[in-house]
Amino acid sequence: MSSVAPADLPVGKDLGSIEAAEQVTYREDTKAGRVKKRLTSRTATIVSLIIAVLWTIPTFGLFLSSFRPAELIRTTGWWTYFANPGLTLENYSSVLFSTSSSSPQLGAYIVNSIAIALLGTLITLVFASMAAYAFAWIKFKWVNWLFIFVFALQIVPLQMALVPLLQIFSTWLRPMQAWLHDVVPIIPEQNYAPVWLAHAMFGLPLAIFLLHNFIAEIPGDVIEAARVDGATHGQVFFRIVLPLATPALASFAIFQFIWVWNDLLVALIFSGGTQDVAPLTQRLAELVGTRGQDWQLLTASAFISIVIPLIVFFSLQRYFVRGLLAGATKG
Amino acid sequence: MTTGDLLGKILQVVMGLAILAAVVGLLIFFIDKAPKKGRDYWQLAGFLLPAMLFVTVGLVYPAIRTSILAFQTSSGEWTMDNFIWTFTQPAAIRTLINTIIWVLIVPTLSTIIGLAYAVFIDKSRGEKYYKVVLFMPIAISFVGAGVIWRFVYEYRSGDREQIGLLNAIIVAFGGEPVQWMQTDPINTFLLIVVMIWIQTGFAMVLLSAAIKGVPTEQIEAAQLDGTNAWQRFINVTVPGIRGALVVVVTTISIATLKVFDIVRTMTAGNFNTSTIANEMYTQAFRASEIGRGSALALILFILVLPIVIYNVNVLRKQREIR
Numbered sequence: 023m024s025s026v027a028p029a030d031l032p033v034g035k036d037l038g039s040i041e042a043a044e045q046v047t048y049r050e051d052t053k054a055g056r057v058k059k060r061l062t063s064r065t066a067t068i069v070s071l072i073i074a075v076l077w078t079i080p081t082f083g084l085f086l087s088s089f090r091p092a093e094l095i096r097t098t099g100w101w102t103y104f105a106n107p108g109l110t111l112e113n114y115s116s117v118l119f120s121t122s123s124s125s126p127q128l129g130a131y132i133v134n135s136i137a138i139a140l141l142g143t144l145i146t147l148v149f150a151s152m153a154a155y156a157f158a159w160i161k162f163k164w165v166n167w168l169f170i171f172v173f174a175l176q177i178v179p180l181q182m183a184l185v186p187l188l189q190i191f192s193t194w195l196r197p198m199q200a201w202l203h204d205v206v207p208i209i210p211e212q213n214y215a216p217v218w219l220a221h222a223m224f225g226l227p228l229a230i231f232l233l234h235n236f237i238a239e240i241p242g243d244v245i246e247a248a249r250v251d252g253a254t255h256g257q258v259f260f261r262i263v264l265p266l267a268t269p270a271l272a273s274f275a276i277f278q279f280i281w282v283w284n285d286l287l288v289a290l291i292f293s294g295g296t297q298d299v300a301p302l303t304q305r306l307a308e309l310v311g312t313r314g315q316d317w318q319l320l321t322a323s324a325f326i327s328i329v330i331p332l333i334v335f336f337s338l339q340r341y342f343v344r345g346l347l348a349g350a351t352k353g
Numbered sequence: 354m355t356t357g358d359l360l361g362k363i364l365q366v367v368m369g370l371a372i373l374a375a376v377v378g379l380l381i382f383f384i385d386k387a388p389k390k391g392r393d394y395w396q397l398a399g400f401l402l403p404a405m406l407f408v409t410v411g412l413v414y415p416a417i418r419t420s421i422l423a424f425q426t427s428s429g430e431w432t433m434d435n436f437i438w439t440f441t442q443p444a445a446i447r448t449l450i451n452t453i454i455w456v457l458i459v460p461t462l463s464t465i466i467g468l469a470y471a472v473f474i475d476k477s478r479g480e481k482y483y484k485v486v487l488f489m490p491i492a493i494s495f496v497g498a499g500v501i502w503r504f505v506y507e508y509r510s511g512d513r514e515q516i517g518l519l520n521a522i523i524v525a526f527g528g529e530p531v532q533w534m535q536t537d538p539i540n541t542f543l544l545i546v547v548m549i550w551i552q553t554g555f556a557m558v559l560l561s562a563a564i565k566g567v568p569t570e571q572i573e574a575a576q577l578d579g580t581n582a583w584q585r586f587i588n589v590t591v592p593g594i595r596g597a598l599v600v601v602v603t604t605i606s607i608a609t610l611k612v613f614d615i616v617r618t619m620t621a622g623n624f625n626t627s628t629i630a631n632e633m634y635t636q637a638f639r640a641s642e643i644g645r646g647s648a649l650a651l652i653l654f655i656l657v658l659p660i661v662i663y664n665v666n667v668l669r670k671q672r673e674i675r
Binding site: 133152157183227306342 | 381412492
């Protein structure tokens with residue numbers, strides 16, 4: 023999974039966040055301001071402008087194209103928009119609402135992505151915070167070794183776990199899924215359980231490590247005082263530790279949500295690929311394979327699949343950057 | 354999707370939540386009711402139980418099992434064939450070479466571009482917006498990025514107007530359009546561009562934070578000594594951010610070694626573009642060659658290991674200095 027980088031990244035501090043970087047502003051009349059003027063020469067400005075434009079153009083091209091009529095996408099480049107104007111919502115309505123068997127029918131997959139990301143995040147978060155509390159506040163010698171072991175598990179690549187885990191699931195989980203389908207026919211035999219469990223299993227080592235770092239910093243006096251007053255570990259965990267750890271929980275939750283939402287590998291192996299379970303990413307990858315030339319479908323579908331992470335990115339940037347820097351190499 | 358389907362899905366989520374709440378509730382209940390004797394042990398066990406169970410079933414056992422499978426035939430006899438195949442078959446060797454090309458180019462270019470950009474925009478007006486622009490791709494899934502770039506690389510045969518930006522530029526300068534994704538070896542490099550596009554933002558944000566940590570006095574002192582901007586950059590800034598550079602390079606290297614989604618989406622590993630992670634998936638889950646897939650997974654693990662160990666050592670030394 024991850025390298026050990028998280029330990030030293032500016033998690034929880036403000037250095038890493040984009041807004042925080044802005045706080046380190048220098049006034050023009052200070053010495054630093056003068057240094058700045060000479061450092062940011064005209065060439066530097068031009069080069070960074072070029073990089074910025076290069077980085078934006080591909081996404082912008084896809085975005086604009088997703089609103090162009092199919093005929094125009096097929097015959098003209100999106101940069102000729104002013105020569106060939108025309109905007110439509112046709113592409114979006116056809117990938118979302120068309121019920122013909124040849125259309126992408128993204129509705130079901132959007133629901134799947136939300137369902138998978140929601141519980142894939144929540145299960146990880148709940149179990150990780152419990153374990154992190156135990157590691158941080160219940161003292162036994164061998165517990166440290168266990169913690170180091172869990173921490174070390176981050177380096178195991180996902181690929182090492184896929185084959186045996188799939189076998190375990192088909193031996194133990196599959197009969198339970200079949201039984202559930204018999205009892206509640208409305209729930210298909212292929213359900214979310216394997217994908218949820220897989221995401222939780224793969225997410226735990228990093229989650230435990232990050233939350234432990236945070237929970238261990240909660241002042242010992244607070245917890246000792248509560249214990250002396252007769253609070254049980256359960257009460258301390260719910261009433262003191264969780265509320266105090268909210269910022270760390272939020273950062274990790276956002277990171278894990280985006281990670282699960284953007285995942286393709288876990289979905290490919292554990293979802294079964296039908297519209298009962300498969301998330302947007304898997305559907306999009308499938309469309310690229312089968313409808314690779316139908317750009318009116320691909321552009322709209324791709325934009326739908328990336329819009330949620332982008333909204334999270336722009337609205338919760340500070341948390342997002344922290345979480346992301348901490349877990350950049352997960353997987 | 355019918356209403357029934359949707360209801361079934363909502364029901365699943367509700368049931369999932371209910372089961373999770375029940376498990377946690379029961380655990381906490383029993384933890385608080387633990388017998389007096391050895392109480393702390395029981396409580397610890399209760400808090401650790403779900404996570405340890407998940408980690409054991411999902412990672413520890415599978416990793417051991419994969420290591421064994423790598424040395425077995427499909428009927429369970431011990432063999433080295435899986436590794437022999439990996440290091441002798443031309444297609445498999447090409448996969449290894451591609452992975453090496455990826456891991457040499459992506460971290461290097463991402464870091465250089467990210468660092469240059471971070472230095473250029475440092476303390477400039479609109480720094481925040483410059484950063485957002487470069488950082489945005491990291492929120493986009495690899496699959497989404499794959500589609501975005503496939504569109505850039507799109508090819509139209511004959512005299513038809515090119516709708517892919519890259520070919521349009523080639524044609525505008527009087528060249529012949531190219532089937533980028535099918536043309537070996539340029540296709541591998543074009544896939545690498547996608548990964549660089551995603552990772553540069555990560556490098557930039559981390560390095561930018563590190564650059565702001567370099568004391569202004571040092572820069573000014575160097576300036577008084579009559580050095581030019583480039584000398585100041587090489588002799589003051591770079592040594593000052595060495596730790597961050599190591600973290601960035603190693604982190605991106607590990608992510609690159611595991612690259613799967615981009616290759617899967619854009620070429621599915623065809624036309625000599627496969628990498629270890631993609632080939633592992635193809636062998637184990639498409640060709641049902643469990644042994645070969647496991648061997649590739651093990652190779653991936655072994656490749657990641659030294660980078661992680663190096664990273665740990667650097668971090669530990671930094672801690673000691675502090």
